[in-house]
Amino acid sequence: MSIDFPLSRDPYVENSIPAFTRIEPFSQLLIDLQTQGWSIQDDFFSEGFTQALMDEVENIQNDYMQQAGIGRKQDHQVVLGARRDYIQWIDPDKAIKIDYLKMMESFRVALNRRLFLGLFDYEAHFARYEEGAFYEKHIDAFKGQSNRILSMVLYLNEDWKEDDGGELIIYDEHNPEIELGRFPPIKGRLAIFLSECFYHEVNVAKRTRHSIAGWYRVNNTTGKTLDPDQ
Ligand SMILES: O=C(O)CCC(=O)C(=O)O
Numbered sequence: 001m002s003i004d005f006p007l008s009r010d011p012y013v014e015n016s017i018p019a020f021t022r023i024e025p026f027s028q029l030l031i032d033l034q035t036q037g038w039s040i041q042d043d044f045f046s047e048g049f050t051q052a053l054m055d056e057v058e059n060i061q062n063d064y065m066q067q068a069g070i071g072r073k074q075d076h077q078v079v080l081g082a083r084r085d086y087i088q089w090i091d092p093d094k095a096i097k098i099d100y101l102k103m104m105e106s107f108r109v110a111l112n113r114r115l116f117l118g119l120f121d122y123e124a125h126f127a128r129y130e131e132g133a134f135y136e137k138h139i140d141a142f143k144g145q146s147n148r149i150l151s152m153v154l155y156l157n158e159d160w161k162e163d164d165g166g167e168l169i170i171y172d173e174h175n176p177e178i179e180l181g182r183f184p185p186i187k188g189r190l191a192i193f194l195s196e197c198f199y200h201e202v203n204v205a206k207r208t209r210h211s212i213a214g215w216y217r218v219n220n221t222t223g224k225t226l227d228p229d230q
């Protein structure tokens, strides 16, 4: 009789594989942002790097995640009608997370250099939508009230099928009744859009759906008020 153990890979080692396979991984993305304010990029990271991020998120137990709320941490409230996912903020405490944050830092520099966005930092969390979870139509930042400038979501789901739902729907900047597109959360796909401009929504997922959602921010610290963290 044989016992089935889950396949376990060797732990990811810092800097062990190239994070990107394309020569200029940011170029089309920067053009899209400049011309339309949003972009969808497939295979953004290399296969091995994407796989290491998938291994990481798949192995987080629910107990180590928190139920996502609406708004920032200090006014954290869980509104089940609006959003139902579990999150874990990404801190540089493991090789794959260190390398991921390093890559996002190099992207921040490229964004500032090319688009003069003055981005100050990046915050991100793993997200798990279990079967039946969704996130109703919303905007990530209200003009003048937030320091979130760019929203990014990286999808980490093997063999996502059309029937699995969970699409990201992006709405028109000028008329949020009009859909710009529906994007299934397939492995390696990256969605990016200006946080203050695009309403978006996550359709009900019919199976567990993993992603990393992150935001590039500006520093709005003035006088005695420190910019809140997350
Ligand atoms: O997972 C997605 O496709 C979008 C998530 C989202 O909109 C958010 O976390 O603010």
Ligand SMILES: [Fe+2]
Pocket (backbone or CB within 6 Å): 138, 139, 140, 151, 200
């Ligand atoms: Fe969002």
